[in-house]
Amino acid sequence: MRSRGVLVFLLIATVSFLTCQRNEKNMPESITIFCGSASKPPMEEIVAHFEREKKIKVNMIFGGSGTLLSQMELSKQGEIYLPGSPDYIIIGERKKLLIEKSDRIVAYLVPAIITPAGNPAGIHSLEDLTRPGVRVAIGNPETVCLGLYGIEILEKSGLLKGVMENVVTFGASCEETATLAALNKVDAILGWSVFHSWNPERLEFVPIAPERIPRISYVPISIPVFTKDSDLSQAFIDFVLSPLGREIYQKHGYLSSLEKAKEFAPQAQVGGEYTLPAEYFDLLR
């Protein structure tokens, strides 16, 4: 009786495996996108439009930018890579996982102070972050570009020492840093202005004085070397950068044009590299 049950189960398993295989063969043209979790809401909307218009199936795999890069490297798959920040494009190109110079800018990211809803500690400027007893979080400057940008702002404003004394934890990713504020674990974080749009009920946005922002970041999109069809990859990038794609990103709180980003930081440089100052490492000790 039991052995018969097992046999039936095996039969079902085999049949399902075989049918799955047949379905795969009949599948329409499809592309796989490795997408940073932060871009999930706008990208899901863009992909829905893309699938409808181009009749191409899009598989979206979400995760942290670095994790996705590892998954791509190990699986040797992917038509599009869309991390949260440009530093992953640099890593990807260095590892020869991305087609060089295939990256484009999808949206701009402007640094801002983000507080839990209601701004319980009354933070209104960078100086307020140095007040005794204020609990601050930043992205880990050595692994998350958000942290690096935060340290640069603090260094250039001469507030590095004061704020670092109040930093109680580092976020392991942009999203994790945002969650620290959303869960009221800290009084403020140094984040991107878009964090506020991710969760407007739980997060508040305090702008940083425009002249104090030396650099703005951006969400890039690039083509992996594993792409089965680079024309199709390019067609997808063009679709994301089309007025419709930009409009969707804007709707989700991103700054999709340089002019708009420059309103928050007129003198800021876009992207580029910044090396952590020795003072930062001294403060860590």
Added chain:
Amino acid sequence: MNRLFGIFTVGAASLLCFFFLFLIGSMIVELGQESALKAPRSSEIFFAIRLSLVTATAASLIALFVSLPVAYLLSRYTFFGKDLVDTLLDLPIVLSPIALGAMLLIFFNTPLGHEIERLFGPFVFEVKGIILAQFFVVVGLSIRLLKSAFEAIDVEYENLARTLGYNQVQVFLRVVLPMAGKGLLASFLLVWGRAIGEFGATVTLAGATPLKTETIPVAINLSFASADISSALVFITILIGISLGILFFLRKVDVFGRL
């Protein structure tokens, strides 16, 4: 002295129960404060529940089916290299699921991996990948549990059956399996519970694709990753509900003591 010991044991149990209840309670309070507007779409919730149930059941059944002969072998026979086999099969229990997932991802890049994908269709970033990942995470546990269940059966019953004319297959199917029945069910439920909560290996091999490879733990991760706490809380509540359901059922069938 006896009284002090009694107070100590009851106190420890009460404290721990209180802590767990507080954990669940604080989450429910947090959930109550969230606006219902931000809750995930019901289609996404049902998809995650259905996928989790289907994959965990398939992975656990396959794991149990594979573990049966292995556990029986390990519980009844001694052979050269048994310690080595035992240690190797224990590996999935101690190995971090993310390491297991990465190893599977690498495996599918080898010629053998390619051949398997050619024969059975793709596993990487597919639902079949979830089942495979969960299978490897739970199979060690499944072997361990079944081995204990078999070891609890007196070998004399089997010897007696042999003297009465049963062959080894008959002994296994008609004596050992029925006697280990409750142990088998308990093992299945524990293995199933472990599979339904599996995240690390699943997300590494099958990826986090909404409405495709989105099991409940993946949904929790995706919600957290986009700072969408209310959705995460809804999924956590569902996972707690399912987990408590399994444990309650285990108590009902009264087999926990056998393990």
